[in-house]
Amino acid sequence: MSVAVVLVSGGLDSAVTLAVAARDGHACIALSFDYGQRHRIELSCAAAVAARASVLDHRVVQIDAAALAGSALTGCGDVPRGRSEADIGTGIPDTYVPARNLVMLAHATAIAETAGAHHVYIGANAVDYSGYPDCRGVFLDAFEQAANLATRAGVEGAPLKVCAPLLDLPKADIITLGLELGVDFSLTNSCYDPDPQGRACGACDSCTIRSAGFKAAGVEDPRR
Amino acid sequence: MSVAVVLVSGGLDSAVTLAVAARDGHACIALSFDYGQRHRIELSCAAAVAARASVLDHRVVQIDAAALAGSALTGCGDVPRGRSEADIGTGIPDTYVPARNLVMLAHATAIAETAGAHHVYIGANAVDYSGYPDCRGVFLDAFEQAANLATRAGVEGAPLKVCAPLLDLPKADIITLGLELGVDFSLTNSCYDPDPQGRACGACDSCTIRSAGFKAAGVEDPRR
Numbered sequence: 544m545s546v547a548v549v550l551v552s553g554g555l556d557s558a559v560t561l562a563v564a565a566r567d568g569h570a571c572i573a574l575s576f577d578y579g580q581r582h583r584i585e586l587s588c589a590a591a592v593a594a595r596a597s598v599l600d601h602r603v604v605q606i607d608a609a610a611l612a613g614s615a616l617t618g619c620g621d622v623p624r625g626r627s628e629a630d631i632g633t634g635i636p637d638t639y640v641p642a643r644n645l646v647m648l649a650h651a652t653a654i655a656e657t658a659g660a661h662h663v664y665i666g667a668n669a670v671d672y673s674g675y676p677d678c679r680g681v682f683l684d685a686f687e688q689a690a691n692l693a694t695r696a697g698v699e700g701a702p703l704k705v706c707a708p709l710l711d712l713p714k715a716d717i718i719t720l721g722l723e724l725g726v727d728f729s730l731t732n733s734c735y736d737p738d739p740q741g742r743a744c745g746a747c748d749s750c751t752i753r754s755a756g757f758k759a760a761g762v763e764d765p766r767r
Numbered sequence: 768m769s770v771a772v773v774l775v776s777g778g779l780d781s782a783v784t785l786a787v788a789a790r791d792g793h794a795c796i797a798l799s800f801d802y803g804q805r806h807r808i809e810l811s812c813a814a815a816v817a818a819r820a821s822v823l824d825h826r827v828v829q830i831d832a833a834a835l836a837g838s839a840l841t842g843c844g845d846v847p848r849g850r851s852e853a854d855i856g857t858g859i860p861d862t863y864v865p866a867r868n869l870v871m872l873a874h875a876t877a878i879a880e881t882a883g884a885h886h887v888y889i890g891a892n893a894v895d896y897s898g899y900p901d902c903r904g905v906f907l908d909a910f911e912q913a914a915n916l917a918t919r920a921g922v923e924g925a926p927l928k929v930c931a932p933l934l935d936l937p938k939a940d941i942i943t944l945g946l947e948l949g950v951d952f953s954l955t956n957s958c959y960d961p962d963p964q965g966r967a968c969g970a971c972d973s974c975t976i977r978s979a980g981f982k983a984a985g986v987e988d989p990r991r
Binding site: 602604605606607609610611641642643644645646648649650652653654656657676677679681682685686688689690692693694695697698 | 826828829830831833834835865866867868869870872873874876877878880881900901903905906909910912913914916917918919921922
């Protein structure tokens with residue numbers, strides 16, 4: 544059975560991505576990162592999502608917080624609140640973490656090579672996160688090319704494929720797809736700034752996008 | 768003054784690379800990685816090299832050893848010894864660490880973006896390390912392209928340049944260049960498997976290449 548490395552953040556998109564990777568016939572290694580993110584509840588959500596999906600393994604890799612500084616998500620400045628959906632799509636937001644997907648995909652590539660996996664799945668989405676440069680297909684394609692030039696597998700003719708099955712889907716379609724694949728959204732967190740009990744703030748960009756997505760999909764969000 | 772991020776491992780090549788970056792007019796942030804490497808003496812050499820070069824800052828970033836497994840340099844298998852120079856250049860060696868330069872350059876890109884640096888220097892060399900896929904110019908070019916698609920700076924028209932000034936130089940030329948630029952090679956370590964006192968083994972691939980380089984340059988290696 545082919546093995547895939549799947550980036551699992553604990554959020555809604557990566558939970559659906561993990562389900563898609565399994566549907567595609569892969570045995571999955573779920574990969575999460577501890578990079579000192581404010582929304583640490585994500586890591587326990589990631590563990591719950593991975594367990595529910597019966598992954599081969601769930602690995603939590605530390606990323607030195609000194610490398611991923613400079614974002615409202617890692618402690619610099621305030622998480623924006625109360626912005627409309629229309630506002631969220633404009634410009635590069637304060638929650639952009641410099642080169643985050645580049646660093647995460649580099650780790651995933653190293654782990655894939657060691658595990659003999661030829662697929663890396665990432666829940667990047669260019670619709671809701673149009674302001675994040677590293678959520679664009681053009682970046683993912685360039686990364687795949689660089690990764691295959693950096694690795695033994697790439698050089699020896701067993702190249703890595705970077706799969707972003709949600710890239711062009713609106714949130715409502717992601718939710719519908721997840722429900723079809725049996726994803727339990729009650730296990731996921733999307734909030735950038737949850738309270739100490741892990742409850743979503745309901746006002747950050749990510750809460751706004753999630754809430755609008757469930758509304759457009761015509762279903763109730765099982766997580767409060 | 769423009770700022771450059773320079774990967775400094777504590778070895779000979781990166782010490783010369785740091786000197787070249789300074790010669791090119793950059794104020795330098797030296798960046799080293801602690802990834803559980805066997806040859807940990809490198810980290811103290813890196814600190815000494817960085818201090819001697821009067822860098823702006825020397826940062827040591829942790830890389831989770833779980834991500835960079837599968838190499839003789841990180842504890843899997845034995846470091847090869849006693850191979851001839853001719854043997855060293857063939858195939859991908861056991862000391863290849865999966866995707867190491869990819870992971871390191873990804874971190875350097877994140878740090879460069881946060882520091883407002885537009886240059887990353889790496890002492891990659893395609894002559895002595897022809898078996899390492901991630902020491903080739905074709906990889907570095909592809910990485911640069913991916914990095915610029917992942918970052919704010921790249922998108923906003925202030926792209927990052929990945930500089931590998933030693934890429935095509937034989938070891939003797941690197942040593943000569945370093946001496947011209949005042950590099951103190953006594954501070955550097957190249958051995959893959961030094962003894963607990965930090966003395967080079969004299970038999971691993973890296974010792975063999977270093978020794979042949981000093982011989983070809985016609986100078987004495989100041990480090991024993």
